[in-house]
Amino acid sequence: MEQQTDRRAAFLARLAEGPLLADGAMGTMLYTYGASFERSLDTLNRNRPEWVAEIHRHYIEAGAELIETNTFGANRIRLSRYHEEAAVAEINRQGVALARRVADAFIRPVWVAASIGPTGQKLIPLGRLRPEQARELYAEQIEAVVEAGADVLILETFSDLKELVIAVETARALCELPVVASATFLEEGLTPLGHSPRQVAEALREAGADVIGANCSTGPEGILRAVRGLHAALGAGPPYISAMPNAGLPTRRGERLFYPATPEYFARYALAFVDAGVRLLGGCCGTTPEHIASMRAALDHPEQITRFETLVHLPDAEEAAVGAEGPTLLAQKLAGDDFVVSVELVPPKGPHVARMIEAARTMRDVGADVINISDNPMARLRMAPWAVCYILQREVGLDTVLHFPLRGRNLLRLQSDLLASHALGTRNLFVVMGDPVAIGDYPETHDFYDLTSIGFIELIKQKLNQGVDYAGGEIGQATSFFIGVAANPSLDDLDAALENLHVKVQAGADFAITQPVYDLEVLEKFLAAYRQRYGALTLPLIVGMLPLYSSRHAEFLHNEVPGILVPAAIRERMRVAGEQAPEAGVTMARELLLALRALPGVRGVYITPPFKRYHLVADVIEVLGRGE
Numbered sequence: 001m002e003q004q005t006d007r008r009a010a011f012l013a014r015l016a017e018g019p020l021l022a023d024g025a026m027g028t029m030l031y032t033y034g035a036s037f038e039r040s041l042d043t044l045n046r047n048r049p050e051w052v053a054e055i056h057r058h059y060i061e062a063g064a065e066l067i068e069t070n071t072f073g074a075n076r077i078r079l080s081r082y083h084e085e086a087a088v089a090e091i092n093r094q095g096v097a098l099a100r101r102v103a104d105a106f107i108r109p110v111w112v113a114a115s116i117g118p119t120g121q122k123l124i125p126l127g128r129l130r131p132e133q134a135r136e137l138y139a140e141q142i143e144a145v146v147e148a149g150a151d152v153l154i155l156e157t158f159s160d161l162k163e164l165v166i167a168v169e170t171a172r173a174l175c176e177l178p179v180v181a182s183a184t185f186l187e188e189g190l191t192p193l194g195h196s197p198r199q200v201a202e203a204l205r206e207a208g209a210d211v212i213g214a215n216c217s218t219g220p221e222g223i224l225r226a227v228r229g230l231h232a233a234l235g236a237g238p239p240y241i242s243a244m245p246n247a248g249l250p251t252r253r254g255e256r257l258f259y260p261a262t263p264e265y266f267a268r269y270a271l272a273f274v275d276a277g278v279r280l281l282g283g284c285c286g287t288t289p290e291h292i293a294s295m296r297a298a299l300d301h302p303e304q305i306t307r308f309e310t311l312v313h314l315p316d317a318e319e320a321a322v323g324a325e326g327p328t329l330l331a332q333k334l335a336g337d338d339f340v341v342s343v344e345l346v347p348p349k350g351p352h353v354a355r356m357i358e359a360a361r362t363m364r365d366v367g368a369d370v371i372n373i374s375d376n377p378m379a380r381l382r383m384a385p386w387a388v389c390y391i392l393q394r395e396v397g398l399d400t401v402l403h404f405p406l407r408g409r410n411l412l413r414l415q416s417d418l419l420a421s422h423a424l425g426t427r428n429l430f431v432v433m434g435d436p437v438a439i440g441d442y443p444e445t446h447d448f449y450d451l452t453s454i455g456f457i458e459l460i461k462q463k464l465n466q467g468v469d470y471a472g473g474e475i476g477q478a479t480s481f482f483i484g485v486a487a488n489p490s491l492d493d494l495d496a497a498l499e500n501l502h503v504k505v506q507a508g509a510d511f512a513i514t515q516p517v518y519d520l521e522v523l524e525k526f527l528a529a530y531r532q533r534y535g536a537l538t539l540p541l542i543v544g545m546l547p548l549y550s551s552r553h554a555e556f557l558h559n560e561v562p563g564i565l566v567p568a569a570i571r572e573r574m575r576v577a578g579e580q581a582p583e584a585g586v587t588m589a590r591e592l593l594l595a596l597r598a599l600p601g602v603r604g605v606y607i608t609p610p611f612k613r614y615h616l617v618a619d620v621i622e623v624l625g626r627g628e
Contacts, residue, residue: 004176007151011111011178012210015240015279019299021270022066022113022244022282023059024292028259030055030070040082042074045094052095056102062289063296064282066111067103068154071095071145075137078120089144096148113152113180114145116167123163131166138170146175156182156244157216157284159192161203168207180242180280181209184217185226192217197229205239213242216284219261219560220245220269221552224276231277240279245269247286248560259286263294265559270295271302306575329399330370330428331482333604334511334540339597340604341624342370342401342542343617345392347383353391359614360396366618367626372401372430372513372606386417389426401428401484406451411470414451418464422479430484430513431456454507457483461508487512487541489526490519490565497526502534512539513606515563516546518570518588520595527601540603543596547620548585549610551575586616590623597624 014020030041033051044052052070059067073079074091084091096114103110119137121129142153153171158164164181171179181204183191190196195203197214204212212234214226223245230241247259247266266283273281283291298305333340343363348356360371371392373385389400402421409417421427431453451459460481463470467478485504491497501512517523523543530537548554548566551574558566570588577584589607596602609617 001176004146008176008178008210011152012238012240014111015211015237019274019278020065020111020280021063021292021296021299022242022280023056023062023064023068024283024287024289025247025285026052026055026068026070026072026115028286029058029288040073040079040084042071042079042091042095043082043084043087045070045091045098046087049094049098052098053102056099057105058289059292060102060106060110062293063300064110064292065108066113066152066280066282067099068113068115069095069099069145069150070115071141072115072117072156073120075116075119075141077137078117081120088140092141092144093148096145096150100149111151112149113154114142114148114150116141116145116153116155117157118160118163123160123166131162134163134166135170138167139174142171142174146177150177152178152180154180154182156180158183161191161193161195161200165203165207168204168209172208178210179208180211180213181207182213182215182242182244185214185222187218187222189222189225189229197226198233201230201233201239205234209239211238211240211242211280213244213278213280215242215244216246218246219248219556220266220272221556221560224269224272227273227278228276234277236277237279241277242280242282243273243276243278244282244284245287246284247288247291249562260562261286261291261559263288263290265555266291267294267298267305268555270298271305274299327480328427328482330401331510333369338369338604339624340369340542341367341621341626342372342604342606343368343614343621344372344374344606344608345388346374346612347385347388349382351383353383353388356388357392357395360392360398362614362618363621364396364398366621367624368398368621369604370399370401370428371396373403375403375405386421386424386426389421390424393425399428400426401430402426403432404429404456405432406453406456407433411451414456415459415464415469418460418479418481419475422481427480428482428484429460430486432486453485454503457485457504457507457509482510483508484511484513484542485509487514488563489514489517489523490563494526494529498530498533501530501537501539505534505537505539509539511542511603513542514544516544516557516608518548518564518566518592520592520599522565523602524599537601541601542604542606543602544606544608545589545592545596545620546608547589547610547616548574548581549613549616550581550585551577553581553585553610582613582616585610586619589620593620593623 027041056067071092076085076088079085099112103112119134121127123129155167164183168179168181183200185191201212212230214223223243227241227243248261373388375385385402389402392400459470460483464479469475487501488497554566554571554574557564574581596605607617
């Protein structure tokens with residue numbers, strides 16, 4: 001115990017001196033080495049120790065002063081899924097031994113931190129795991145890594161504060177090693193179970209954590225907001241603060257996830273984290289030795305890095321009658337020569353809709369034709385969008401487009417939701433797969449789906465719009481849905497983007513909406529490539545627009561949001577604008593809007609308000625001279 005106490009004192013003394021750089025993702029790197037998605041990564045300590053050791057070595061060579069062991073999921077519950085529950089102690093000891101051997105080979109000191117994640121089962125009342133069972137599970141793992149000689153314990157990626165407190169209390173009861181306790185926070189700044197940074201900080205400080213932090217779930221921007229909340233509650237410490245973000249939001253290609261945030265982007269955030277009071281920083285999912293090397297360079301030479309300005313986020317608080325069975329108003333406009341202006345609204349988090357109605361009225365008054373209603377964006381809980389569509393059509397008189405994600409819907413629920421929407425007069429649909437529940441409010445809920453977007457289009461066109469359900473049973477009256485699909489001109493794989501859109505066209509889609517576009521040349525090349533391969537695009541194309549609010553906003557979109565490319569010239573223009581960046585963003589959006597209106601093949605725009613600032617969208621639309 002005396003040796004552990006000394007390590008704890010030395011670690012805290014090191015943090016008191018200034019920021020300490022940890023490593024990045026272990027799982028991401030192991031997958032690049034060829035690790036199977038069907039096997040436990042923790043067992044690679046035994047089966048592929050050379051992989052684990054090499055990854056540790058790369059991170060230290062990149063400048064990491066602390067490396068985490070490959071033991072995140074090495075508890076009895078998680079290992080039982082692979083029939084390895086009897087090897088808990090062995091796998092944990094091997095993980096520490098591997099990291100220790102690599103760390104000791106370097107002249108400079110490197111801390112070895114034992115990574116310990118959640119049990120993998122929910123505590124009662126959300127699940128069936130009792131607190132005493134959780135303590136036993138953590139005790140088994142903690143005893144193994146302590147015995148093997150870990151310097152630090154890192155309890156990380158916890159969505160349940162109660163479970164994280166149990167883990168910290170167990171660690172405190174068993175050893176005197178320094179304890180880092182890290183929760184996951186969602187984009188709006190709360191944990192998946194609704195705890196604020198202050199609540200997390202206070203609970204973990206009382207439990208005895210030496211470092212309290214945020215990791216995983218979001219990219220650097222989301223983690224920065226969380227650690228600012230932690231710092232407001234904790235001050236300069238101890239307890240100190242840690243930050244280990246993902247490399248942005250992932251996109252899936254086949255079986256693998258790809259993360260967009262670049263090492264250069266992480267370098268700038270390294271300084272933002274330090275400015276926010278962080279003393280232990282590193283990376284989580286998607287980060288690599290290159291990200292850590294960039295952060296190292298930023299910490300060592302901050303004068304060479306351009307710091308971000310403040311990115312403003314508004315609080316989460318906001319809020320047409322359609323002919324019976326004829327074409328929707330949107331269908332009529334796209335069938336004619338109208339240039340359609342659509343604006344996105346996000347449903348409210350609660351049951352109050354007054355502010356949402358007022359926002360829709362404002363958009364109507366400046367000339368918007370259609371309101372798009374998103375469905376639980378980022379897998380965050382919101383009011384059901386088909387109810388919002390009905391309210392806005394009734395109260396505001398605008399046509400609406402219902403975003404309809406397939407993820408989380410089986411065939412029965414999917415068809416019943418469609419029939420309900422149709423009965424309420426919502427017949428414009430924008431089909432999307434939807435955001436994975438793993439990144440949202442309820443990461444452990446089911447994420448299944450029975451249909452892809454192509455299957456959905458066929459269900460509408462060949463079944464429901466013909467008066468039968470999926471099984472061929474009569475539904476009494478044919479529906480008249482008008483179907484929109486996604487297109488992405490900025491996708492890295494142009495061939496895949498073209499083929500994806502063409503298959504949807506062949507399936508019978510009625511219109512397409514793109515991701516936000518900032519480079520007209522990219523869009524023109526996309527349309528030209530489609531024309532060369534498949535002939536002219538006959539589908540009405542509505543181009544996505546998201547006015548930029550600041551330099552940091554531009555960098556965030558470019559680095560952390562899959563499928564969005566903001567050209568360097570535009571990012572530089574936003575940087576130079578400084579405090580006038582919102583106005584610059586509106587000016588560029590106006591320029592783009594006028595250019596799109598004149599571009600053959602483009603039939604409209606789909607504008608997303610930046611940070612729910614609807615007045616900026618109004619400023620953009622006014623250039624068309626449509627307002628009252």
